[in-house]
Amino acid sequence: MSALDVDIDAAIDGSAGSANAREVYGAALVALAGKHPEVVALTADLMLSHALKGFKDTHPERFFNVGIAEANMMSVASGLALSGKIPFATTFAAFASMRAHEQVRTDIAYPNLPVKIVGTMGGLSGGVAGPTHSGIEDIGTMRMMPGMTVIAPSDPSHLSQFVEQAYAIPGPVYIRLGRGNDPIIYPERYVVEIGRAVTVVEGSDVTIISTGTMLRGALVAAQRLAGTGISARVIDMHTIKPLDAEAVRRAASETGLIVTVEDHLITNGLGSAVAECIADAGIACRLARLGIPDLFSVIGPPGELYHEHGFDDAGICNTVTSILER
Amino acid sequence: MADPSTVEHLTLGLTIERLEDKALEMRKRLLRLANRTSLHIGGDLSMTDLMTVIFEYLMRVDPERPEWPDRDRFVLSKGHGAGALYISMANRGFFDVEEIYDTYGALGSRFGMHPCRNHLPGVEASTGSLGHGLSIATGMALAARLDGRTNRVVTLIGDGELNEGSVWEAVMAAAHFRLGSIVAFVDKNDMCMDGPQDEVMRVNPVDEKFAAFGWHVVNVDGHDMASLVGVVDGLPPSTTDRPTVIVAQTIKGRGVGFMENTTKWHSGQIDEATLQQCYEELDAQFVANRSAAR
Numbered sequence: 001m002s003a004l005d006v007d008i009d010a011a012i013d014g015s016a017g018s019a020n021a022r023e024v025y026g027a028a029l030v031a032l033a034g035k036h037p038e039v040v041a042l043t044a045d046l047m048l049s050h051a052l053k054g055f056k057d058t059h060p061e062r063f064f065n066v067g068i069a070e071a072n073m074m075s076v077a078s079g080l081a082l083s084g085k086i087p088f089a090t091t092f093a094a095f096a097s098m099r100a101h102e103q104v105r106t107d108i109a110y111p112n113l114p115v116k117i118v119g120t121m122g123g124l125s126g127g128v129a130g131p132t133h134s135g136i137e138d139i140g141t142m143r144m145m146p147g148m149t150v151i152a153p154s155d156p157s158h159l160s161q162f163v164e165q166a167y168a169i170p171g172p173v174y175i176r177l178g179r180g181n182d183p184i185i186y187p188e189r190y191v192v193e194i195g196r197a198v199t200v201v202e203g204s205d206v207t208i209i210s211t212g213t214m215l216r217g218a219l220v221a222a223q224r225l226a227g228t229g230i231s232a233r234v235i236d237m238h239t240i241k242p243l244d245a246e247a248v249r250r251a252a253s254e255t256g257l258i259v260t261v262e263d264h265l266i267t268n269g270l271g272s273a274v275a276e277c278i279a280d281a282g283i284a285c286r287l288a289r290l291g292i293p294d295l296f297s298v299i300g301p302p303g304e305l306y307h308e309h310g311f312d313d314a315g316i317c318n319t320v321t322s323i324l325e326r
Numbered sequence: 327m328a329d330p331s332t333v334e335h336l337t338l339g340l341t342i343e344r345l346e347d348k349a350l351e352m353r354k355r356l357l358r359l360a361n362r363t364s365l366h367i368g369g370d371l372s373m374t375d376l377m378t379v380i381f382e383y384l385m386r387v388d389p390e391r392p393e394w395p396d397r398d399r400f401v402l403s404k405g406h407g408a409g410a411l412y413i414s415m416a417n418r419g420f421f422d423v424e425e426i427y428d429t430y431g432a433l434g435s436r437f438g439m440h441p442c443r444n445h446l447p448g449v450e451a452s453t454g455s456l457g458h459g460l461s462i463a464t465g466m467a468l469a470a471r472l473d474g475r476t477n478r479v480v481t482l483i484g485d486g487e488l489n490e491g492s493v494w495e496a497v498m499a500a501a502h503f504r505l506g507s508i509v510a511f512v513d514k515n516d517m518c519m520d521g522p523q524d525e526v527m528r529v530n531p532v533d534e535k536f537a538a539f540g541w542h543v544v545n546v547d548g549h550d551m552a553s554l555v556g557v558v559d560g561l562p563p564s565t566t567d568r569p570t571v572i573v574a575q576t577i578k579g580r581g582v583g584f585m586e587n588t589t590k591w592h593s594g595q596i597d598e599a600t601l602q603q604c605y606e607e608l609d610a611q612f613v614a615n616r617s618a619a620r
Contacts, residue, residue, distance in 0.1 A: 072461045072495035079465020
């Protein structure tokens, strides 16, 4: 029932495998730097955590560890970009988007420089690290910046494609990653494209739009809903900005109910972007935004936190069912 | 045209007197701008001699080729000194100085309270938010080294700005990465917006702080052109392994008696009659100093 050639069962039961986005990223950056001499890498004492040792070993002269100084890292990246380099600056999402927010805004977004910012531990994926380390506002703070592209890949196996495409974008890009291993969803040959949402499953009663690694939960929910006679479309909105507005408008007018799912505060993230899109289009459509409610979460395993806050597969099913039964 | 890497020092033949003439002209131009609009005139006047030696003596730039790869970079970290930057750039031929007076602050102008590289070619970085410039300069110096360029990366920092923690992240990084191409001027006028710097938030001793981070430190009277020229002449080559800070003791509002050493003229606007009085005061000082020097 996949609109694509996606083996939903394998993605759901885990037989499609899993990968750690940080490791995929580290390897992708080495490959990219091998092709493009202007690519440089920066980190704030997270070389080992973000699998950048390989980059340092391969391109030591193009690797800059600025120590635990994220604000400085962003402005140094700006200076490198002002001199023709394409920097990839990596740190935790919370620090990239909050601690260094003003440096990103003023020194990178304002002059529209091709700095690629990679934030890990997005949302509650850090789990036990707790709220000080959870990047739960990053999609919002980053998408507010004019000219910033914001990406949250759903499948670690496709991260290298996003890294390649981010490199080619002339302006700044923010790539949001998780923390641990995430399930592989797509067949290896599948080609992703920044700015174009993927309709993974077709459906007519409801559209579940997820971003980042929430896609697997959306697929599980869609399968379960199908068993109760509810036809759920599933859209992978890996690019939050620029949002694929056409895909949202079509979902709004064709299914009349959209449920957004994100590991992020429900304010100013994917759900807000979708709400803005529907309102701007003037389409009458019910909308439920699932994600972290207006609170700081607690310590716990990510999956249990998603369940606690009602945006895992069970939460999606309950939301869809209760709205459609009304 | 001749290669600007050699043309500046050889053919322009700028003397100390010539630089002093330029500094007098810049002060007058700044005050004229402060007559047209509210300006950060106190800080502009404290950095005037520094900007003169930087733009008229130190920097290798080519206004015809603002993106010339081998040019020296200048990042105005204290971006509220934009007036002094605009006039320095006009003096070097980046644009006609009258454009500043004609368009400052107007809708879509290239000239505002803080410099913007998006709209004004030759401005290397959009600044004004304090504590960013040295970090940007660090990135530029890293890129220069990667590309095998020997240009300098010059930045001008206010002493009040040294309260920003990110400055010290960059001070640490520039020393750690051994970026000898960085030359940071500190416009140490000992005043910030709310009062004397050390009363608001103590930063002294500035020289010892930089030295502790491993920088090459030079102290200088920021209003003595002969000393400033000597400091520039004595700069180590850009390939050295330590960044240089030039801690320039200056006076906020320097040259205009009622503006000196007061927070009242951190920013402000003057009327036409006051402007003429300022011109007379500057001219009188200049003549007295020139004849004393001879």
